[in-house]
Amino acid sequence: MTTKNVNPNVSVDCVVFGFDNERLKVLLIEQKLSDKEKVQLALPGDLIVDDEGLDEAANRVLFEISGLSGIFLQQYRAFGDPDRVSDIKDLDWLKSYRSNPQARVITVAYMALVKMEDFSPEASSFAERVFWQDIEETPQLAFDHNKILFEALERLRDDFVNYKTGFELLPEKFTLGHIQRLYETILGKDLDKRNFRKKILKEKLVSPTNQKQTGVLHKPAVLYKLNHEKV
Amino acid sequence: MTTKNVNPNVSVDCVVFGFDNERLKVLLIEQKLSDKEKVQLALPGDLIVDDEGLDEAANRVLFEISGLSGIFLQQYRAFGDPDRVSDIKDLDWLKSYRSNPQARVITVAYMALVKMEDFSPEASSFAERVFWQDIEETPQLAFDHNKILFEALERLRDDFVNYKTGFELLPEKFTLGHIQRLYETILGKDLDKRNFRKKILKEKLVSPTNQKQTGVLHKPAVLYKLNHEKV
DNA sequence: TTTCGCAAGTGTAAAATTTACACTAAGTTT
DNA sequence: AAACTTAGTGTAAATTTTACACTTGCGAAA
Structure with a gap:
């Protein structure tokens, strides 16, 4: 965590797709719920701090959680349903590190596609574990992260249909x-x-x-x- | 203004394009600066309140400022440079109605395209005047609104190139x-x-x-x- | 009533792009 | 030597895109 003031209302989430010459994967993090044994899977993301731009925040957060840097993260949209953070288990976990867990958080979603072999994610900050998950077998994620991931994948494919990227x-x-x-x-x-x-x-x-x-x-x-x- | 708690960090801005069978226009608002005679032009936009979704906020704000409703507003991206609200004249105006004008505001931008003849904007809330501005002669706008408008226009054209909308x-x-x-x-x-x-x-x-x-x-x-x- | 201006309406040929499709080549393993 | 695996190659048909020019029917003007 940084020493700067976090903005309690805005977060960034990063959907980092990885390609290993074989399968498409996505970078996920695992975090412990406060009391119980249970773990929570999620996209790397966190609140922004007050004097950084959104793009800057996305890069910082990704780095702090996973150690990855130098990745071109592209914003693709914001998510802000007031109840996007509503699940009991989500709240349980949120309480453990946010001062005001009830407050609604807008998240700005970023997307990237990288060669997996170029990046070795290492968990830090509140992440217990960071790993590449095969996209075909995406598990249940925290909050609305399944939705955020799904829209990122749609966007990724859109970028590929004209055969000029990748x-x-x-x-x-x-x-x-x-x-x-x-x-x-x-x-x-x-x-x-x-x-x-x-x-x-x-x-x-x-x-x-x-x-x-x-x-x-x-x-x-x-x-x-x-x-x-x-x- | 609503009585609910505004979220001091997140706003929505609406780029409403109007077509009058002849020209493409965009809905702008004019607001008075606090002390001086000067006026400020901007896109309709305002802070969101705590228990509404982003889409909902966009529709509410557009309605409160211009009286327009029933418009399909499509989110196209968020803007959040820490200094996007930095201009002296902007601040001067901001102070007149925001408690903490220095705080950075993330804005989520929405876009729509309507028949001008179907909608008669009428200024209310803090807007002195609401009007359709020809897109070819866009004046200088507040904050980063020229940029927000430019990106909306790019997106609008993207939606038209496959000849299936409009x-x-x-x-x-x-x-x-x-x-x-x-x-x-x-x-x-x-x-x-x-x-x-x-x-x-x-x-x-x-x-x-x-x-x-x-x-x-x-x-x-x-x-x-x-x-x-x-x- | 004739003429003029204006946008409506219409077809074709050439070029470019997209699609479907099947066999031989050159290595490695058995 | 045979079997297996992916590399590599051409063509014809269909579809899509592009460029291009004259006649028609109305109201306005002369």
């Missing part, structure tokens, strides 16, 4: 199959290999290197690299 | 020319008449009636009507 999630050298698997994972459906390749290559965002995969148990694929970003 | 802004009977003018107004560019008609008619959202325009000084156009909404 390359930054791949290793430095990658195959076209890797990109396709990424798209199939995010969009949740299969894509035609030939059509996909045509489309990706037409975008001119990647170029072939003169290297190939090694040590794979099939025909080795040509490795591609990302072209220099245009600012 | 019909609700037209009169009950309308011509294809009306729709085209609407699209040209929102998108801010000219469209090919034949191609536009093809596209609109293919969507099957409108059907021709057996009536035509009267009293126009050119060939009268067939009037169309909106098909029954599908839920």
